[in-house]
Amino acid sequence: MLKLYNSLARELQDFRPIEPGRVRMYVCGMTVYDYCHLGHARVMVVFDMVTRWLRASGYQVTYVRNITDIDDKIIKRAGENGESIRALTDRFIAFMHEDAAALGVLKPDAEPRATEYVPQMLGMIGDLEKNGYAYVAANRDVCYSVRKFAGYGKLSGKSLEDLRAGERVDVAAGKQDPLDFVLWKGAKEAEPDEAKWPSPWGTGRPGWHIECSAMSSQLLGRHFDIHGGGQDLQFPHHENEIAQSEGAHGSTFVNYWMHNGFVRVDDEKMSKSLGNFFTIREVLKQYDAEVVRFFILRAHYRSPLNYSDAHLDDAKHALTRLYTALKGFDGEAPVDWNEAHAQRFRAAMDNDFGTPEAVAVLFDLASEVNRTGDAQLAAQLKALGGVLGLLQRPAVEFLQAAPASGLANEAIDAMIVARAAAKKAKHFAEADRIRDELKAAGIVLEDGPGGTTWRRA
């Protein structure tokens, strides 16, 4: 039985889908006006892992991850670049897909773009108005009246009073309550036509939160199983989603809320506003994408994850150990779930997606493979790694994966041949010289019974 930590209840709960055998999950994706950074990588990898584990557990999963392609920052950036909003967002969606693919993230079942669901959002705002939750503010924005929604604060654990006490934002013109948020933003003269849609409340564009309420109910139904995203979305974004969806539909929105922890740099949250972020493609110039995925999965999804070169190097060495164990085995087989390691793996994953422990099982399995040379266990190792989206390449390909600049394979092979000749002639000084030369170039030699193999350090 899968247990997961439900942010809404703030406790570990047994997972029971609404419909037996079927899971419907929605995750808040990216706002596409810039490259994805490591924080985005974490969300993508974490919920990819969740999807894979649910599927491995026999569920039929429908996974939706949205794309926010209209908001203040997008309008601003497109203006700065002198390009259309569509051109800007299309470009960064393509980059996002490249990054996701590199990290072994499978495509969600649907990736709705906000701009394609404006009619559904308007319908929902209409329902909210009808139900008494929405009002038109003095500045023509349509706002949500949080005090009308009895459950406001249930996800973030905040009360309206607490929130008001810490108020540090200027109250937008015309809001009845500082915490009210915008459902529909009235159009500004200076904004491009591309950012304007007609509506019963005048020309404008959607507020940020309404898209997720509209798209999730459209694609998954009004009531679905899991809603995920980064911890920073818990408040106000997800709190507002609940207020909108439950206010409009009058029924429960989501059963389980999952929030992944932040990626940090020097013990501080990596974020756009702090400017301390590394883009995925920046990191991938230096590290193999699978190392980055492994680095993310080696920590529990709710824990903070500190980024540094030293930690990535550590992850690389660790992953190298797993691939080294797999070297020389090319058999593949589906996971044998009756086998002892697989059972431990399952127990770890069923405990709130305990990937750190699941990865530890992989290492135990690797030791066993090294000790016994058992091909079946090697296949099991590869298959279990596959459940996490790891270890699927031929071992030699990973071990010899070439960095941007480095010695060509042919040159390495030639030097190994020369060294073998020197060794045969007992010219060990010459053999060692060649080995040292390769080592200086980042190539490590390993002499085995079947000859010499190499890998990149």
Add this chain to the structure above:
RNA sequence: GGCGCGAUGGCAGAGUGGUUAUGCAGCGGCCUGCAAAGCCGUCUACGUCGGUUCGAUUCCGGCUCGCGCCUCCA
């Protein structure tokens, strides 16, 4: 100020009321021409003060420190 999370060995990072996490790094040994890889063995732990208990790193409370949210942010 309000709300919440966390503090584990040199580093990273799990977990558990009493028995080895795991990886990297270190040390000793085996293997090797010497190495590397691998194998065997091994050293560094559970912030602090109290409480509960036969027994607490694990449960409860105080304290200290760190982090997050309360503003766009995955």
